[in-house]
Amino acid sequence: MIRGFGNPKIWACVALVLLFVASPTVFGQDHSDRGWLLPESISDEGDAIDNMFWLIFWLTGAVFLASEGALVYFIVKYRAKEGGKALYTHGNHKVEVIWTVIPAVILLGLGVAQVDMWVTAKDPGVAPIDDADAFEVHVLAKQFEWWFRYRGPDNKWNTDDDFVASRLVVPKGRPVIIRLRSIDVIHSLFLPELRFKQDAVPGLTMTGWFRARKAGQWEIACAELCGASHYKMRGEYEIVEPADWSARYAKMLDDAGPVDYDNPTEFFRFWPIEEVATEDG
Ligand SMILES: [Cu+2]
Numbered sequence: 001m002i003r004g005f006g007n008p009k010i011w012a013c014v015a016l017v018l019l020f021v022a023s024p025t026v027f028g029q030d031h032s033d034r035g036w037l038l039p040e041s042i043s044d045e046g047d048a049i050d051n052m053f054w055l056i057f058w059l060t061g062a063v064f065l066a067s068e069g070a071l072v073y074f075i076v077k078y079r080a081k082e083g084g085k086a087l088y089t090h091g092n093h094k095v096e097v098i099w100t101v102i103p104a105v106i107l108l109g110l111g112v113a114q115v116d117m118w119v120t121a122k123d124p125g126v127a128p129i130d131d132a133d134a135f136e137v138h139v140l141a142k143q144f145e146w147w148f149r150y151r152g153p154d155n156k157w158n159t160d161d162d163f164v165a166s167r168l169v170v171p172k173g174r175p176v177i178i179r180l181r182s183i184d185v186i187h188s189l190f191l192p193e194l195r196f197k198q199d200a201v202p203g204l205t206m207t208g209w210f211r212a213r214k215a216g217q218w219e220i221a222c223a224e225l226c227g228a229s230h231y232k233m234r235g236e237y238e239i240v241e242p243a244d245w246s247a248r249y250a251k252m253l254d255d256a257g258p259v260d261y262d263n264p265t266e267f268f269r270f271w272p273i274e275e276v277a278t279e280d281g
Contacts, residue, residue: 039192042214042239046195048117052110059106121196124207128175134209135170136177140267141187141200144232146220147267150252158273163256164265168237171245172215180206183270188223191237197223212239 034040041047119126128134136157138149148168152161168191170176180189182200190197191210198208222233240248 039218040214041195042193042212042216042218043195043210044213045117045120045210046193049121049195052114052117056110063103122208127177127207127209129177129207129209131175134175134177136179137168137170138267138271139168139178139180139189139200140183140271141180141189141222141226141233142183142266143185143227144222144229146189146222146233146235147265149267149271152253161253162273163253164267165252165256166235167252168220168235169248169252170212170237170239172212172239172241174242175209175211178206178208178210180208181271183266185226186224187226187233190221190223191218192221193218199224215239215241215244 038050038053041050129136136151140147140149145166146168147164147166149162149164151157152159152163154161178189178196178198180198180200181204182202184202186202187200188197189200189208194210194212196208196210198206200206217236217238220233220235220237222230226233238248
């Protein structure tokens with residue numbers, strides 16, 4: 001047997017090395033160009049979330065380094081010495097009050113600071129639903145795929161030109177309203193670059209919104225483990241330049257074909273179009 005094989009210290013070192021080697025591969029997947037960083041942010045609302053993220057990161061990072069630094073310092077300073085005497089201490093009331101009050105105040109500050117962001121991102125009453133420019137999409141999640149329903153060229157719901165596609169395609173610069181339902185279990189629509197993440201809860205219609213400032217194609221993930229083929233819910237979303245929008249929209253319409261109401265798709269059967277009008281507003 002190799003010497004030291006049973007030594008927990010050696011195994012702890014091996015585990016630490018493995019953790020550092022493995023982490024970028026595991027967590028940095030598909031974002032290799034950005035390494036450990038968050039994926040690129042493509043909306044102003046997403047930037048606000050990132051700023052909050054980084055503020056918390058630096059605050060907790062500083063506290064982590066300070067407390068671990070103090071720990072190491074004291075371990076070394078007060079290590080066992082020949083002739084050293086033990087000291088009984090009951091703690092220091094003043095210091096304990098200080099390190100309880102300061103984090104409490106910081107936590108309260110963060111709590112207050114995030115309220116606006118939360119309301120902007122999540123409150124259906126604040127989402128720009130009535131904006132004449134708003135582009136609304138109905139998203140239906142099911143094991144194990146996403147379906148997207150769009151208004152037809154008449155720009156009205158509940159008319160014969162509404163159509164369903166398997167891809168999320170939306171215009172750049174306009175507010176996009178997402179109405180989300182699930183046909184079976186809880187799923188979560190995650191558009192990482194937009195910092196958009198919303199659970200699809202069976203029995204409810206969830207509302208969310210975003211406004212992209214960059215055109216391109218990115219990945220959709222289901223961020224809620226929803227069954228054995230959860231991984232199959234990887235999809236793609238597309239943000240289209242205003243100049244290219246009419247052509248892209250026409251192509252979607254073409255690909256989808258007309259809705260056959262005598263033989264409705266699962267989407268229309270589960271989420272009757274008549275219900276749409278009553279949910280709006
Ligand atoms: Cu899912």
